[in-house]
Amino acid sequence: MGLLDGLLGNASEVDATEMQEEFARVLATGERIDRAYVLVRDAMLFTDRRLILVDKQGATGRKVEYHSLPYRAITHFSVETAGHFDLEAELRIWVSGRAEPFTTTFNRRLSIYAVQAVLASYVCR
Numbered sequence: 001m002g003l004l005d006g007l008l009g010n011a012s013e014v015d016a017t018e019m020q021e022e023f024a025r026v027l028a029t030g031e032r033i034d035r036a037y038v039l040v041r042d043a044m045l046f047t048d049r050r051l052i053l054v055d056k057q058g059a060t061g062r063k064v065e066y067h068s069l070p071y072r073a074i075t076h077f078s079v080e081t082a083g084h085f086d087l088e089a090e091l092r093i094w095v096s097g098r099a100e101p102f103t104t105t106f107n108r109r110l111s112i113y114a115v116q117a118v119l120a121s122y123v124c125r
Contacts, residue, residue: 035118046118071122079116
């Protein structure tokens with residue numbers, strides 16, 4: 001992920017193996033990360049059991065909030081692709097019991113179709 005992408009708030013795909021090690025303490029026994037995306041300090045982890053949204057807070061990032069979203073709790077999601085002049089795509093995820101969606105912005109180099117395919121493969125089981 002380039003510095004400009006981070007400053008613009010765009011997520012990029014990272015190696016899932018590295019994220020497996022970094023987030024081992026929040027994973028269940030035997031749970032594996034299939035895909036991982038980072039946004040400066042925050043992360044979106046697609047595991048074989050759930051979606052984990054990581055929100056590092058404060059100037060130091062020591063305070064971390066983890067949203068654990070079982071795929072069965074996702075009621076629907078939308079993808080907005082990047083246009084000719086729009087440099088980013090957005091993924092919005094609605095969860096039962098929550099009116100506002102979780103929203104993540106992706107840079108143009110990342111295929112939003114690949115991200116939604118991963119999500120769809122888990123939600124549509």
